[in-house]
Amino acid sequence: MPQANVVMNVRQVxxxxxxxxxxxEVSAFAEKVLMDAYTEANTPTTRTIILNFSGLEYxxxxxxxxxxxxxxxxxxQKQRLLAFGLNEHYRHIFEITRLDDxxxxxxxxxxxxxx
Amino acid sequence: MSTSPTDSPxxxxxxxxxxxxxxxxxxxxxxxxxxxxxxxxxxxxxxxxLQGFGQMWQKVFRVRLKGVEVSPTEVVKTWKENFPKFxxxxxxxxxxxxxxxxxxxxxxxxxxxxxxxxxxxxVLYADDESFTLMTPQGHVFAGWITFSAxxxxxCVVAQASxxxxxxxxxxxxxxxxxxxxxxxxxxxxxxxxxxxxxHVEAEVETNVTCLDNRVQWSQAKNIWxxxxxxxxxxxxxxxxxxxxxxxxxxx
Numbered sequence: 001m002p003q004a005n006v007v008m009n010v011r012q013v014x015x016x017x018x019x020x021x022x023x024x025e026v027s028a029f030a031e032k033v034l035m036d037a038y039t040e041a042n043t044p045t046t047r048t049i050i051l052n053f054s055g056l057e058y059x060x061x062x063x064x065x066x067x068x069x070x071x072x073x074x075x076x077q078k079q080r081l082l083a084f085g086l087n088e089h090y091r092h093i094f095e096i097t098r099l100d101d102x103x104x105x106x107x108x109x110x111x112x113x114x115x
Numbered sequence: 116m117s118t119s120p121t122d123s124p125x126x127x128x129x130x131x132x133x134x135x136x137x138x139x140x141x142x143x144x145x146x147x148x149x150x151x152x153x154x155x156x157x158x159x160x161x162x163x164x165l166q167g168f169g170q171m172w173q174k175v176f177r178v179r180l181k182g183v184e185v186s187p188t189e190v191v192k193t194w195k196e197n198f199p200k201f202x203x204x205x206x207x208x209x210x211x212x213x214x215x216x217x218x219x220x221x222x223x224x225x226x227x228x229x230x231x232x233x234x235x236x237x238v239l240y241a242d243d244e245s246f247t248l249m250t251p252q253g254h255v256f257a258g259w260i261t262f263s264a265x266x267x268x269x270c271v272v273a274q275a276s277x278x279x280x281x282x283x284x285x286x287x288x289x290x291x292x293x294x295x296x297x298x299x300x301x302x303x304x305x306x307x308x309x310x311x312x313x314h315v316e317a318e319v320e321t322n323v324t325c326l327d328n329r330v331q332w333s334q335a336k337n338i339w340x341x342x343x344x345x346x347x348x349x350x351x352x353x354x355x356x357x358x359x360x361x362x363x364x365x366x
Contacts, residue, residue, distance in 0.1 A: 028263075056129075057129060057130075058129055058130055058131050059129075059131060060134065060240060060242065060245065061239055061240035061245065061247035061259065061261055062245065062247075062263070062276070064259075065259065065261070065276075065278050068163065068164055068165065068278060069173070069278070069326060071165070072171060072326050072327050075327075076327070089128055089129055089132050089135075090129075092135075092137075093135055095139070095140070096135070096136055096138075096139065096140050096161065096239070097161075097163050097239065097249070097259075098140060098160075098161065098163040098165060098166055099163060099165070101163075101165060101166065102165045
């Protein structure tokens with residue numbers, strides 16, 4: 001099976017907020033990388049997970065499915081999932097897939113952190 | 116200031132741009148194939164699993180095409196071209212006139228549990244190695260199903276992967292009392308048919324996971340769009356429509 005072509009870096013911004021910086025391609029092959037990133041981002045005090053999509057180069061429908069399964073895991077922990085850095089094309093994807101109903105999208109990291 | 120070819124808007128689009136549906140999530144039926152009935156499709160909103168009522172399930176059905184000299188791209192091309200042929204009898208998939216291409220809407224006439232249901236799906240995404248169908252309001256499920264093919268250990272694997280919630284309490288009840296089993300049988304049949312098309316007799320591997328065992332009571336109102344009930348009502352009122360038509364013709 002092809003290797004995942006994505007790197008996800010986790011930043012603990014403060015005790016309650018973690019940011020996952022996504023660099024590369026989000027497809028089915030990114031599952032382990034994404035879930036490992038969430039495991040790292042999910043500390044006992046984390047209340048908010050923010051996905052930084054500014055380094056996103058490619059996403060297919062399996063990739064969007066991964067975001068949904070991540071959202072379920074986040075919600076199960078009574079956490080919020082936010083996003084920023086989506087360009088116009090990926091904002092459209094979030095709209096047409098109705099993901100924007102459940103994941104608040106912000107223009108910048110500062111806006112997402114202030115939310 | 117001059118602009119170079121690399122500055123054009125098209126070059127700034129990600130390489131997946133052409134594979135996604137371009138319009139909004141509202142279903143539009145451009146041209147109705149002969150025999151298809153647009154009863155619960157046009158004007159409906161497309162759904163992700165997040166807008167459904169029931170438990171969320173991930174179901175993955177896989178079949179290995181052992182000994183077949185074919186690429187994943189060829190498998191998906193065949194699948195798109197012959198999609199309705201692999202379905203169990205009694206269920207109709209009216210392929211859009213332009214084929215399974217991003218944004219196109221297909222009409223479905225299916226019979227889950229013997230109950231006629233007229234609904235549809237939209238092609239949310241389609242590339243050379245996969246395509247994803249999105250369901251509308253009123254469908255049995257809120258969610259997506261992705262058909263794909265890939266190489267694994269020197270063998271091409273064809274896969275159907277669903278991420279779904281039953282759309283409303285009535286559907287959820289039906290799923291819990293035999294519906295899930297029937298659904299699994301449907302896709303196992305489909306993949307078996309696809310394998311047979313490639314002259315392979317193979318067993319389908321089925322993997323079912325409940326991702327969220329909670330129902331979403333806030334979505335119980337989806338029942339107003341239930342395509343099964345609306346199709347039944349349409350069928351029951353057929354005599355009235357016939358009478359009205361006859362009355363119009365009579366001078």
